[in-house]
Amino acid sequence: MRTPSTPLITLLVLFATPAAAEQRCALTLLHFNIQYVAGGCEGMAEELGLDTGDYDWSEEAMEDAIIVESFVPLLGMLERHPDWTVTFEMQGLMLEVLAERHPAELDRLRTLAKAGQAEIASLHFSDQLFLAYPKEDLARSIEINQAIFDELDM
Numbered sequence: 001m002r003t004p005s006t007p008l009i010t011l012l013v014l015f016a017t018p019a020a021a022e023q024r025c026a027l028t029l030l031h032f033n034i035q036y037v038a039g040g041c042e043g044m045a046e047e048l049g050l051d052t053g054d055y056d057w058s059e060e061a062m063e064d065a066i067i068v069e070s071f072v073p074l075l076g077m078l079e080r081h082p083d084w085t086v087t088f089e090m091q092g093l094m095l096e097v098l099a100e101r102h103p104a105e106l107d108r109l110r111t112l113a114k115a116g117q118a119e120i121a122s123l124h125f126s127d128q129l130f131l132a133y134p135k136e137d138l139a140r141s142i143e144i145n146q147a148i149f150d151e152l153d154m
Helices: 044-048 059-080 092-101 103-114 134-151
Strands: 029-031 086-089 118-121
Touching (some): 059 103, 092 103, 092 134, 103 118
Parallel strands (some): 029 086, 086 118
């Protein structure tokens, strides 16, 4: 069975090699958009005339695939290289999904964050809230996001 597409991950890496060849610098920002799978793909394959076994994924199955296939390997990479650091940009919704269905991975992320190895940049709970009232929606999204960060000790 084919797995769903992984989220858009923006990776910016800059390597600078000064006169001393042993010095290197890398800048990373890994951006996860778990909210873009809202509703999943259930029923879409049939409408498009595709094999439903390949594309008929629920919202939860797609979120879980994003976490398992693209996020968890990054946690392992950091654990294997304790001198590496990274910034993860993710919405509070992804932290909420981690807490609900992937608590061990949330614990791993928290450990890396508290050790200073992973920075978590998060501006709001989810892009799904920006609809009719953007200013009010953003304010509420920020409040929800902060509450999630506080509750999860992130």
